[in-house]
Amino acid sequence: MTSLTFSQALNTSLRDSMERDDKVLLMGEDIGKLGGVFRITDGLQKDFGQHRVIDTPLAESGIVGAAIGLAFRGYRPVVEIQFDGFVYPAFDQIVSQLAKMHFRSRGNVKLPVTIRIPFGGGIGSPEHHSESPEAYFAHTAGLRVVSPSNPQDAYTMLAQAIADDDPVIFMEPKRRYHTRGEVDTELVPEPGSLYRANVLREGRDLTLIAYGPLVKTALDAAEAAVDEGVDIEVIDLRSIEPVDFETLTASVRKTGRVLITHEASISGGIGAELSASLTERCFDHLDHAPVRVTGFDIPYPPAKLESHHLPDLDRILDGVDRAMRRNPPLVGEDG
Amino acid sequence: MRLRLAGALRPTGMPRLFPQSMQRMLTVSLTFDSPAPEETENYLQVVAPDGTRRPCPELDEWVKDLDVPALEKLYIDMACIRRLDMEGTALQRQGELGLWAPLLGQEASQIGSGRALEHDDFIFPSYREHGVAYCRGIDPHDLLRMWRGAAPSGWNPYEVNMANQQIVIGAQTLHAAGYAMGLKFDGSQAAAIAYFGDGATSQGDVSEAMVFAASYQAPVVFFCQNNHWAISEPVSTQTTGYIADRAAGFGLATWRVDGNDVIAVMAATRAALAHVRTGSGPAFIEAVTYRMGAHTTADDPTRYRDALELEEWAAKDPLDRIAAHLGGLGADLEELKQRTEKATNDMAAGLREAITSMPDPEVEDLFTNVYSHPHPRLDEQRENYANYLSGFAQEAEAAK
Numbered sequence: 001m002t003s004l005t006f007s008q009a010l011n012t013s014l015r016d017s018m019e020r021d022d023k024v025l026l027m028g029e030d031i032g033k034l035g036g037v038f039r040i041t042d043g044l045q046k047d048f049g050q051h052r053v054i055d056t057p058l059a060e061s062g063i064v065g066a067a068i069g070l071a072f073r074g075y076r077p078v079v080e081i082q083f084d085g086f087v088y089p090a091f092d093q094i095v096s097q098l099a100k101m102h103f104r105s106r107g108n109v110k111l112p113v114t115i116r117i118p119f120g121g122g123i124g125s126p127e128h129h130s131e132s133p134e135a136y137f138a139h140t141a142g143l144r145v146v147s148p149s150n151p152q153d154a155y156t157m158l159a160q161a162i163a164d165d166d167p168v169i170f171m172e173p174k175r176r177y178h179t180r181g182e183v184d185t186e187l188v189p190e191p192g193s194l195y196r197a198n199v200l201r202e203g204r205d206l207t208l209i210a211y212g213p214l215v216k217t218a219l220d221a222a223e224a225a226v227d228e229g230v231d232i233e234v235i236d237l238r239s240i241e242p243v244d245f246e247t248l249t250a251s252v253r254k255t256g257r258v259l260i261t262h263e264a265s266i267s268g269g270i271g272a273e274l275s276a277s278l279t280e281r282c283f284d285h286l287d288h289a290p291v292r293v294t295g296f297d298i299p300y301p302p303a304k305l306e307s308h309h310l311p312d313l314d315r316i317l318d319g320v321d322r323a324m325r326r327n328p329p330l331v332g333e334d335g
Numbered sequence: 336m337r338l339r340l341a342g343a344l345r346p347t348g349m350p351r352l353f354p355q356s357m358q359r360m361l362t363v364s365l366t367f368d369s370p371a372p373e374e375t376e377n378y379l380q381v382v383a384p385d386g387t388r389r390p391c392p393e394l395d396e397w398v399k400d401l402d403v404p405a406l407e408k409l410y411i412d413m414a415c416i417r418r419l420d421m422e423g424t425a426l427q428r429q430g431e432l433g434l435w436a437p438l439l440g441q442e443a444s445q446i447g448s449g450r451a452l453e454h455d456d457f458i459f460p461s462y463r464e465h466g467v468a469y470c471r472g473i474d475p476h477d478l479l480r481m482w483r484g485a486a487p488s489g490w491n492p493y494e495v496n497m498a499n500q501q502i503v504i505g506a507q508t509l510h511a512a513g514y515a516m517g518l519k520f521d522g523s524q525a526a527a528i529a530y531f532g533d534g535a536t537s538q539g540d541v542s543e544a545m546v547f548a549a550s551y552q553a554p555v556v557f558f559c560q561n562n563h564w565a566i567s568e569p570v571s572t573q574t575t576g577y578i579a580d581r582a583a584g585f586g587l588a589t590w591r592v593d594g595n596d597v598i599a600v601m602a603a604t605r606a607a608l609a610h611v612r613t614g615s616g617p618a619f620i621e622a623v624t625y626r627m628g629a630h631t632t633a634d635d636p637t638r639y640r641d642a643l644e645l646e647e648w649a650a651k652d653p654l655d656r657i658a659a660h661l662g663g664l665g666a667d668l669e670e671l672k673q674r675t676e677k678a679t680n681d682m683a684a685g686l687r688e689a690i691t692s693m694p695d696p697e698v699e700d701l702f703t704n705v706y707s708h709p710h711p712r713l714d715e716q717r718e719n720y721a722n723y724l725s726g727f728a729q730e731a732e733a734a735k
Binding site for chain 2: 128
């Protein structure tokens with residue numbers, strides 16, 4: 001075990017993957033000498049050279065499109081998109097090309113491309129630097145979408161994503177980059193465990209589902225709820241697509257209540273999909289409709305207002321109270 | 336008007352010993368680990384770094400009117416935006432701004448072009464054009480509120496004929512092309528101008544913007560400040576040749592100028608504007624300049640940039656050059672210094688006052704302006720959040 005920050009765990013994972021497989025290469029803006037604006041690739045170009053750690057021109061569509069070409073040729077590219085809000089120029093290459101190539105080629109062409117996206121808010125940035133675009137990708141068949149919440153998962157899940165033969169969108173919660181934790185780099189994960197949810201805290205009364213940046217907030221909320229007599233089970237979703245419904249339904253059938261929290265807007269978000277699917281799968285076990293505590297349906301706000309937009313401990317507890325029927329329902333909802 | 340392809344790349348200063356192609360060959364063959372050919376040989380220049388006036392047939396006619404008072408005004412403008420920039424960085428360091436993108440070194444490019452524009456011309460900037468915004472007379476509050484994190488943007492674009500800052504690299508160039516198509520369809524004499532950097536030229540949007548502008552012969556000037564660095568990536572990551580050459584390939588009239596020479600920039604911008612106003616199609620200016628500061632206050636250029644390169648560019652400073660030129664013309668530099676000091680101090684005081692008097696945004700602002708008319712679901716969210724917040728107020732009241 002080594003004590004690593006979230007970002008060091010990612011850096012170590014990239015290094016180890018590159019050492020294991022010489023077809024793994026990194027592409028992105030400023031990832032070479034600078035080591036990326038978040039320093040995730042720090043020192044890698046020095047050690048692996050400019051053909052394996054490639055500073056690309058400023059063109060996200062170009063980066064992903066070229067990564068597809070490299071994958072065609074047998075490489076295993078790991079792409080860094082500098083910030084969440086800059087992924088959209090690459091949207092066509094991701095959605096129309098990367099996601100569909102395996103299907104279009106009748107399974108002949110595999111594109112093991114990993115797209116790393118630092119995402120989410122809470123760091124006081126200007127616009128386009130704090131977004132949560134995961135639902136766009138989860139909605140697209142052919143893409144797998146995962147998000148680690150702690151240094152160990154950052155290390156393990158990134159290595160698994162790179163080794164996966166399908167394209168993986170790897171959502172990194174940038175405001176947790178400095179979180180420190182014990183990381184076992186020798187750990188051999190079970191096959192398929194990249195797409196498993198993780199029950200982080202067991203509880204009887206309510207299932208609280210979070211991923212990425214809000215997992216820590218969810219755990220804090222569960223601790224705070226103890227004082228209010230509510231025993232919360234916290235699940236780190238880890239894989240946004242595919243969803244580990246086996247773990248989720250077992251929990252919800254036990255607790256009868258579910259709360260989903262994410263930073264992204266509520267309409268058409270991951271919470272909507274989980275809420276509908278869990279209702280379908282657990283309807284007879286539910287004591288209350290699933291509750292969602294999320295960002296509002298607004299463009300990401302300026303830094304001085306972001307604390308209102310981002311779900312925090314109090315807003316999650318407010319949602320818990322509604323699920324427990326301690327609070328009146330929201331405007332527009334039934335009691 | 337003819338395309339300026341050859342003209343723009345012709346030497347403007349000292350006579351050459353060899354034709355350009357041969358010179359490039361020599362440079363490459365004689366130098367181990369050869370750097371790019373010396374750039375100063377390949378752009379238009381009116382005033383050399385030491386302040387001497389150079390004859391420049393391509394540009395001279397466009398700046399015949401610039402007498403000493405006019406040049407002094409350009410100097411004061413550049414000093415003001417340099418001060419504005421220093422204050423921006425200082426305010427960020429003091430926690431008053433969330434971020435700042437320094438323009439240091441690019442004063443001539445921004446003032447030279449900004450002062451060439453007419454009021455009706457419409458500007459589509461990136462995020463570093465504080466100097467162009469200054470030329471538009473934008474209020475300090477409006478200049479700073481986005482950087483303070485207090486609002487999504489600063490000014491009303493229609494009040495100043497300048498779109499809000501664009502952070503997504505190169506996206507604004509298409510907006511300029513479209514705006515210019517509208518100008519043409521309307522029979523307007525105004526022009527659009529897009530500002531962007533060397534890094535942006537790699538974005539598909541920028542190429543597409545040139546395609547649209549050329550296809551519809553739209554009155555738009557693409558103004559590329561080649562400041563040599565896109566965060567940590569040198570311009571050689573974006574192109575192996577001259578950026579201006581690429582524009583020529585799209586059929587745009589093209590000028591490559593010394594971006595630290597305010598007179599050359601002004602001349603080229605006037606020429607480009609005149610070209611597009613005559614309906615001769617879009618134009619492109621590559622202003623060769625240098626980002627003396629960091630990409631933003633969140634960046635540390637010492638990780639990737641050689642200090643010697645900074646020194647080299649410091650010797651081409653846009654302000655020193657015009658001061659030396661004015662000295663040569665017999666201007667009273669002492670008196671100019673005093674006027675400059677007053678103007679820059681006033682500028683700094685205005686910025687300070689703007690920061691101290693700027694109110695924090697209201698929670699209500701979260702939900703305002705997402706749509707132009709009411710949206711039922713968002714209205715519910717606004718109401719629910721207000722109820723949620725008032726619950727805290729009631730609890731606090733009850734606890735008293």
